Amino acid sequence: MSVSLIIYSSTDGHTKTICERMINSSNDKNSVKILSLNEATKIDLSEFNKIIIGASIRYGKHSKKLYNFIENNKIMLDQKESSFFSVNVVARKSEKNSPETNPYIKKFLKISKWTPKKVGVFAGKVDYPNYGFFDKYIIKLIMFITKGPTDTSQSFEFTDWSKVDDFAKELWTNS
Numbered sequence: 001m002s003v004s005l006i007i008y009s010s011t012d013g014h015t016k017t018i019c020e021r022m023i024n025s026s027n028d029k030n031s032v033k034i035l036s037l038n039e040a041t042k043i044d045l046s047e048f049n050k051i052i053i054g055a056s057i058r059y060g061k062h063s064k065k066l067y068n069f070i071e072n073n074k075i076m077l078d079q080k081e082s083s084f085f086s087v088n089v090v091a092r093k094s095e096k097n098s099p100e101t102n103p104y105i106k107k108f109l110k111i112s113k114w115t116p117k118k119v120g121v122f123a124g125k126v127d128y129p130n131y132g133f134f135d136k137y138i139i140k141l142i143m144f145i146t147k148g149p150t151d152t153s154q155s156f157e158f159t160d161w162s163k164v165d166d167f168a169k170e171l172w173t174n175s
């Protein structure tokens, strides 16, 4: 039986929600396991046929823990059918929402030296009411500069769920 693992690197939970949506579109949900990046560091990856990693951006970067994880498991990831996707709000812009045009994906692939078989990028969420004082006003400033929404009393979800579903469909093909 083909067993898949989805690993999420998420601060506010939106990347995990995207991972859960992907699992829901699998015909065999019981064969897909989901773990946080911290949990994934403690298990043996060899039992999985497919490994999918989803990670969000914070202040221009994927987490250091993500890079460490990839470095520590590079051989295994290269042997498996492995995929990667990034979640960030720059990807809400049509000219930055593909693996070829999103700056964070390009930087990630260059630094990690990992070549996932499948790469995706999804626009995330700006969740002003749940941010602390500092984050709220920095994100508001970034949104103002990049012509995004600045009403801090609201949440703004930019995720194109049909794009997530299409990515997932391809993931589960041949599983």
Ligand SMILES: Cc1cc2nc3c(=O)[nH]c(=O)nc-3n(C[C@H](O)[C@H](O)[C@H](O)COP(=O)(O)O)c2cc1C
Pocket: 009, 010, 011, 012, 013, 014, 015, 016, 056, 057, 058, 059, 060, 061, 087, 088, 089, 090, 091, 123, 124, 125, 126, 127, 131, 135, 139
């Ligand atoms: C403190 C903070 C910093 C962020 N920095 C960036 C950034 O530099 N570039 C970007 O495109 N998105 C940035 N984002 C947007 C997140 O990538 C987006 O909210 C994503 O949905 C978060 O996913 P998560 O809930 O899985 O952590 C930032 C969000 C927060 C809260």
